[in-house]
Amino acid sequence: MNPIDVIPLPAFDDNYIWLLRTEGTPDCVVVDPGDEDPVLAYLEAQDLQLTAMLITHKHGDHTGGVKALKQHWPRAVVYGPAHEPVSSLDRRLEDGAEISLLQGKMNLRVLDVPGHTEGHIAYHGDGLLFCGDTLFAGGCGRVFSGTFEQLSDSLRRI
Numbered sequence: 001m002n003p004i005d006v007i008p009l010p011a012f013d014d015n016y017i018w019l020l021r022t023e024g025t026p027d028c029v030v031v032d033p034g035d036e037d038p039v040l041a042y043l044e045a046q047d048l049q050l051t052a053m054l055i056t057h058k059h060g061d062h063t064g065g066v067k068a069l070k071q072h073w074p075r076a077v078v079y080g081p082a083h084e085p086v087s088s089l090d091r092r093l094e095d096g097a098e099i100s101l102l103q104g105k106m107n108l109r110v111l112d113v114p115g116h117t118e119g120h121i122a123y124h125g126d127g128l129l130f131c132g133d134t135l136f137a138g139g140c141g142r143v144f145s146g147t148f149e150q151l152s153d154s155l156r157r158i
Ligand SMILES: [Zn+2]
Pocket: 057, 059, 116, 133
């Protein structure tokens, strides 16, 4: 069994922000917080503390809540792609980087998956994959600042 709970927080009209937590610690992690409000509401209701944010790519609907969340949780570490213009990152991650979260209970590896954007990354490990706008349950993301060839290669990698 996977010890990590993956909780979808509804955001905007048609999206989710993934929140990750595990038993025995108030720590939690969010992936691509495009909006701070649903995250703040959940953290307050559940009495949790934000310790990390994982960013997959530069688009505003994936990064828009970072600054406000960092103001509330200044010790939360913001991880993101090395090769995208994302401000507010504390750690810029290259392909193959490994990060340990939730007091060592979750370990994820970074995978370069350019195509939707030129520097898009995904995080995988512990049976989980957070791939931003690269791959969806019913299709793949649009090509914005990457190329079709890159996206094709990235989907093959996943
Ligand atoms: Zn996007």
